Amino acid sequence: MSGLLALLDDVAAIAKVAAASVDDVIGQATKAGAKAAGAVIDDAAVTPKYVHGFAAERELPIVWRIARGSIFNKLVILLPVALLLSVFAPWMIPPLLMLGGAYLCFEGAEKIWHKLNPTPHPEIPIDEKLKDAAHLEEEKVRGAIKTDFILSAEIMTIALAALPESNLWFEAAALAIVAVGITVLVYGSVALIVKADDVGLHMAAEGRLGVTRRAGRAIVRGMPGFMTVLTWVGTAAMLWVGGSIIVHGLAELGWHAPEDGIHHAAEAVAHLVPAGLAGFVEWMVKAVIDGILGLVLGLLLIPVATGVIAPVLRAVGLGAGSGGH
Numbered sequence: 509m510s511g512l513l514a515l516l517d518d519v520a521a522i523a524k525v526a527a528a529s530v531d532d533v534i535g536q537a538t539k540a541g542a543k544a545a546g547a548v549i550d551d552a553a554v555t556p557k558y559v560h561g562f563a564a565e566r567e568l569p570i571v572w573r574i575a576r577g578s579i580f581n582k583l584v585i586l587l588p589v590a591l592l593l594s595v596f597a598p599w600m601i602p603p604l605l606m607l608g609g610a611y612l613c614f615e616g617a618e619k620i621w622h623k624l625n626p627t628p629h630p631e632i633p634i635d636e637k638l639k640d641a642a643h644l645e646e647e648k649v650r651g652a653i654k655t656d657f658i659l660s661a662e663i664m665t666i667a668l669a670a671l672p673e674s675n676l677w678f679e680a681a682a683l684a685i686v687a688v689g690i691t692v693l694v695y696g697s698v699a700l701i702v703k704a705d706d707v708g709l710h711m712a713a714e715g716r717l718g719v720t721r722r723a724g725r726a727i728v729r730g731m732p733g734f735m736t737v738l739t740w741v742g743t744a745a746m747l748w749v750g751g752s753i754i755v756h757g758l759a760e761l762g763w764h765a766p767e768d769g770i771h772h773a774a775e776a777v778a779h780l781v782p783a784g785l786a787g788f789v790e791w792m793v794k795a796v797i798d799g800i801l802g803l804v805l806g807l808l809l810i811p812v813a814t815g816v817i818a819p820v821l822r823a824v825g826l827g828a829g830s831g832g833h
Contacts, residue, residue, distance in 0.1 A: 567702045570645060575695035577653035578660060582687035585657075586664045591680055594668060602760045605669050608662040609753030610805065614813055616746035617806025619739075663690055666753070701738075704731050748795045751802025770797050 593600055667686040671679055704727055711724025759767040771794070778790035 566645065568699055570649060571695055571699050571702065573649050574652045574656065575691055577649070578656045578691050578695065579687065581653065581657045581660045582664060582691065583684060586661055587680065587683050587687060590664050590668045590683060591676060594679060595676065601665065601669055602757050605665050606754055606757035608665050609750040609757065609802075610809060611658070612662065612746040612750030613754070613802040613806035614809040615806070616743045616750065617803050618810055618813075619743045620803070621807065621810060660687075663687075666749075701731075701735070744799060747802035747806065748799040749802075751798035751800070751805070752794075754805060755798060755801065766801075770794055773797065 593604070664683060664687065667683060668679070671682055708724045708727030708731070712721050712728065713724070715721040715724055755766045755770060758764075774790040774793040774797070777793045778786040781789050
């Protein structure tokens, strides 16, 4: 009997260790996923455009197809590459992270540039208008998955860099949780966004209570404004995250002056406000400065991307759908 109790005690101890390990993996995955906020918000803001113009019954199937492609991108392609880098070439992670940060800065700055300098959309050729819906859907899904690959690469690289040094299985489990969790969050949000109009219209037309009908009309009226706010929040988040990645990457490569200067400036401003607000103000100042630096870098990258990189990508067949935000 004592032997059985000892065995059960050992099993309980092992279960506690396993549970602690799972909690640790989930906790680190959550922290790592939070670091990728800019790319995540951008992904949620961008994806709804791929279902624009399709029949309502095709919206959720299209979102589901893109979500499956996103999971494939993250788990089958990017996760193994990230693990190989962490084992065989960890020195490549900071430069790759900075490359992803520069891309976020470019994307955010390009959005602002196009908003301030709008260009007329080219006339769609007749044969393009006559394409059957299935073929157009296939093109849209392929373009969305290609764009998702770039955003997913940023997300996975940021998450990998945010994880503490550990064994390979811990990193693999944490990255897998980040990949699945972020995909569910992004495409679940996208599904809610693209169907919000339909839900609002149904509530406005079929609601039994006056408050239900008013809520439905408010949803329909509010969605364009909500999408505008989401787009601008995504743009600001990209510039902030991209700028902070560049500044931190420079510090890791040995140039600490920008990061130290921003830290000291944020501390100086935080000392001017009540103690209860100091932490928030310090974070906000850092975010604003990082965002401004990200915007400046992004604006400098626009002519490089459009005049050099884009023609090269088109020449090798990677131009279409590679950005398209």
